[in-house]
Amino acid sequence: MSVPVEPVAQLLPVLLDPAAWPGTSLFGASFRDGYVGSIIAVSLYVSLTAVALSTLISVPAALAIGLADFPGKGFVKSVVNTGMGFPSVVVGLVVLFAVSNQGPLGSLELIFTREAMIMSQFVLATPPITAISLAAVDGVDDGVRDAARALGGTRLDAALVVVKEARYGIATAVLAGFGRAISEVGSVLIVGGNITGADGISKTRTLTTAIQLEARQGQYETAMVLGAVLVALVLTVNAVVVRFGGRGAQG
């Protein structure tokens, strides 16, 4: 299967081109002033960092759970799957408590920072990445693992074979985690505060929190533009992953 990247990639410059949106002004600042760009940058920085960190934890965890036999394995899987349904607002509240002055991480002064937003998105992205990766690992035929061992592979070699066999599922898992992170509103609003600087440049404002603010203020046109940017970003990432996966399948 092949997903055309070009049309999606072409959409972004159009959306960011002020000439394409005559009269459109976001919070009194034009596109050219960097307001939208800063929102996109903050959104990508927070979500990509959170998903990257989560992937580093989630994929090895999925491998460990999937490849090992231990008592309570079914219960652990249930817990991971349940985590996919965590309400983001509750996650935001917990992270807010953790980074507040009274919380265990209060001394780090992370409240209303991008790092706190990364923490909350990390918590939200980890269950879907782990659960979908685990399903992908479980889906790899035991015979492939046996073959890797029988051909002289170590346990690590066999695990790497499983990762390779499950790579499309794992890529889907990372994509799902990214989708959950970048489209999330509640927790980043709580822990990030939706803050811009005096120059109008985003400090902790993301696409989703900006859309929420614009819609609340009746600026539907602006909210729609930001929404289109958000959808274009998700589509672009999706297309890149699918195309990358498609090329791997042929090799």
Next chain:
Amino acid sequence: MLRATDASASYGEVAVFRDLSIEVDAGEVLAVIGPSGVGKTTLLRLLALSHEPDDGSVALDGTEAWAVDAAERLALRRRVGFVFQEANLFDASVARNVEYGLRVRRSWADRAGSLFGRSAPDAVHEALDVVGLADETGRHAASLSGGEAQRVSFARALAYEPDALLLDEPTSDLDPRNTAVIEEAIGEARDRGIGVALATHDMHQAERVADRVAVLLDEGITEVGPTERVFEDPADERTRKFISGELVY
């Protein structure tokens, strides 16, 4: 060369076989025949040093596999090849599949180097030539027929030149043409001095390819001997009944 001595195996409380002794010599084909479910696969897994026997020992050239540390056991295990009933190919090209056994024996630095377009080693082409697929290195495993996949699986085990080759019903799902190719390849392995153990329920195949036959019945080996003698004049009554079809499982 590869020997199990007084080996017992079980799954939970259910014994598969007890006090079983068998040896595969270099340059011979030993067929292990018996009805389905009697423990042929379990026996091969013991000989492959991947499963520890409940009792008894398994040794390669006199070194007891379960009396040495894991690193030494891995070195022993790497001298044994295994072909499963199903091909179990990796999601990769034919060449990458056949090269796998060679690759895991290399250092991590060498492996990283092979990621960037290095051509397949000669051993890969030679092993594929034995099964008549030398021109198919670039094909993806998913595009192979069942018979071709099993031939690649055979080449994959042959490529790293094992001392012993264990074949678990390798032709049970194959058509006559692919079966003939595999049987010829078994002969080629024997000619190279490899000790081959072939588990099969096809007694005609055992007659065609084996130098010796071991009959596995009722939790143990009832008879081991030269192929012709075992089929023509079995010494054990249960063996005779099994071969003649009187003993139905």
